[in-house]
Amino acid sequence: MASIRSKLTWRYTLALLGTLLLFSAAILVVRRSSVMREMTATSEVYANLSVQILREASTASENVIVTSDSLVGPVLNSRWQERLDVLPAYIIVLDRSDRRVYQSAMVRALPAGDLATLDDALASLERSSSTVFSTSDDEVVLVRRSDPDPRYSRFRVVAGLGRSTAEPATMELLGAMALMLPLLIGISVVASYVISGEAVEPFEVIRTEVEAITDGRSLHRRLPVEAGGDEISGLTHTLNDMIGRLETSFGALRRFTADASHELKTPLAVLRADVERAMHAPPNGNEQLVALEEALQETTRMADLVDSLLTLARADEGRLDLHREPIDLDPLVREVFETAVILGEGGALNVQMPVLQGSTVLGDRTRLRQLFLNLITNAIKYTPKGGDVEVSLSREPDFAVFSVRDTGIGIAAAELPYVFERFWRADRVRSRAAERGGFGLGLSISQWIAQAHGGTLTVQSRLNRGSTFTVTIPYAPVADGDVDGMGPEAVEKASAS
Numbered sequence: 276m277a278s279i280r281s282k283l284t285w286r287y288t289l290a291l292l293g294t295l296l297l298f299s300a301a302i303l304v305v306r307r308s309s310v311m312r313e314m315t316a317t318s319e320v321y322a323n324l325s326v327q328i329l330r331e332a333s334t335a336s337e338n339v340i341v342t343s344d345s346l347v348g349p350v351l352n353s354r355w356q357e358r359l360d361v362l363p364a365y366i367i368v369l370d371r372s373d374r375r376v377y378q379s380a381m382v383r384a385l386p387a388g389d390l391a392t393l394d395d396a397l398a399s400l401e402r403s404s405s406t407v408f409s410t411s412d413d414e415v416v417l418v419r420r421s422d423p424d425p426r427y428s429r430f431r432v433v434a435g436l437g438r439s440t441a442e443p444a445t446m447e448l449l450g451a452m453a454l455m456l457p458l459l460i461g462i463s464v465v466a467s468y469v470i471s472g473e474a475v476e477p478f479e480v481i482r483t484e485v486e487a488i489t490d491g492r493s494l495h496r497r498l499p500v501e502a503g504g505d506e507i508s509g510l511t512h513t514l515n516d517m518i519g520r521l522e523t524s525f526g527a528l529r530r531f532t533a534d535a536s537h538e539l540k541t542p543l544a545v546l547r548a549d550v551e552r553a554m555h556a557p558p559n560g561n562e563q564l565v566a567l568e569e570a571l572q573e574t575t576r577m578a579d580l581v582d583s584l585l586t587l588a589r590a591d592e593g594r595l596d597l598h599r600e601p602i603d604l605d606p607l608v609r610e611v612f613e614t615a616v617i618l619g620e621g622g623a624l625n626v627q628m629p630v631l632q633g634s635t636v637l638g639d640r641t642r643l644r645q646l647f648l649n650l651i652t653n654a655i656k657y658t659p660k661g662g663d664v665e666v667s668l669s670r671e672p673d674f675a676v677f678s679v680r681d682t683g684i685g686i687a688a689a690e691l692p693y694v695f696e697r698f699w700r701a702d703r704v705r706s707r708a709a710e711r712g713g714f715g716l717g718l719s720i721s722q723w724i725a726q727a728h729g730g731t732l733t734v735q736s737r738l739n740r741g742s743t744f745t746v747t748i749p750y751a752p753v754a755d756g757d758v759d760g761m762g763p764e765a766v767e768k769a770s771a772s
């Protein structure tokens with residue numbers, strides 16, 4: 276594959292070649308039209324000179340026209356012919372009967388083939404003051420003149436000049452161009468190779484640096500940024516940002532893997548101990564059953580963990596599709612509230628639902644239930660005996676609001692920003708259910724569910740005072756005649772109309 280350097284070199288060269296060719300063609304075209312004008316002007320000079328000579332001839336005493344014989348016809352007196360012969364041009368003198376009484380040496384030298392063309396040119400000259408006639412190897416501009424004074428207007432003169440006489444420089448110009456072109460192209464190839472080499476060098480440096488950084492172990496390093504705001508420093512900034520994001524996500528990945536392995540290690544160790552205990556326990560005793568029951572609990576716990584990990588992994592990949600349908604939140608929240616009451620009984624908690632304003636959202640029933648239950652079980656888990664847990668569902672103009680408030684252990688302000696991070700758990704000592712607590716994945720999953728529904732999950736908490744987790748979910752788009760999914764304002768408007 277050709278390098279950028281050689282591509283640039285060839286493109287520069289082709290562009291230069293094209294420009295040079297266009298430029299040369301333009302010069303030739305301009306020159307050609309100016310030469311045509313010059314040829315016409317010089318032909319007019321020769322024609323005027325001839326008219327002048329013929330006026331002198333007309334006033335002279337001797338015969339201007341002599342008739343040598345009937346074959347040749349009348350010709351100009353040789354004295355005046357000699358005077359006209361001095362002019363280096365095509366000159367033809369015609370008498371009143373259109374007989375050619377004089378032809379200059381150039382006309383006489385024309386080959387027979389060109390004479391017929393000359394006749395045509397002379398005929399067309401009757402209609403215009405100048406014409407161009409092409410001989411076999413030249414192009415001649417012809418003009419006609421006659422003496423303006425009627426006393427001397429016995430003759431008419433046709434004078435012309437060939438391009439080869441008027442424009443000898445064009446051939447030289449073409450020769451020079453032919454010589455210069457390869458030279459210029461050669462110089463341009465070398466110059467553009469050097470320039471493009473200098474232009475791509477910083478990219479090569481960046482490529483080598485990036486290669487060294489992205490080997491996985493040097494992600495903390497950054498590319499040196501050159502001063503100045505050119506494209507290279509822009510690219511360097513962008514790459515540095517990208518390496519920064521890579522570093523963050525690599526770190527998160529490493530932490531995630533370490534946390535996941537750590538979380539699996541404990542239940543696996545317990546499971547192993549339980550199985551060993553069951554194997555070595557006396558066959559008829561109760562101990563074997565106890566050990567197996569504990570093993571089963573650990574297996575369930577591990578299955579839960581793997582399930583959560585799988586959910587998050589699929590969500591990260593964007594492969595976790597929501598089965599969206601219009602969902603009436605009222606019965607769903609009633610159902611999770613009943614579960615909350617049952618769960619709360621164990622901890623002698625006072626579980627209430629002061630507000631229940633039903634609304635319809637477009638969502639995945641299973642995922643929404645999972646989200647609401649996560650928040651409720653957390654509230655119950657982290658609220659000491661005799662505390663309050665309040666579940667509510669209310670309506671805002673654009674979204675439904677589900678919230679769970681508890682008077683539990685709360686979360687310290689410094690720890691709040693980490694609440695939704697994977698595997699994050701507040702100080703285990705404070706947790707009533709520390710030993711059998713969760714894995715710290717529940718809130719990550721809950722936040723993903725809320726966001727996947729176009730909503731939010733936020734938390735307000737004070738240490739030892741309690742926490743409030745609030746979910747917002749946008750209403751389902753309103754179908755004609757259906758006011759279920761509307762917010763209160765929309766409902767009012769709909770009922771007013």
Ligand code: ADP
Pocket residue numbers: 649653654657681683684685686694699700701702706712713714715716717718719741742
């Ligand atoms: P877990 O399964 O450990 O509960 P979560 O992701 O649901 O995982 O919660 C993460 C951490 O957030 C918990 O370990 C706990 O420290 C804290 N937390 C969650 N909900 C509450 C709450 N209602 N009150 C106090 N702390 C909470």
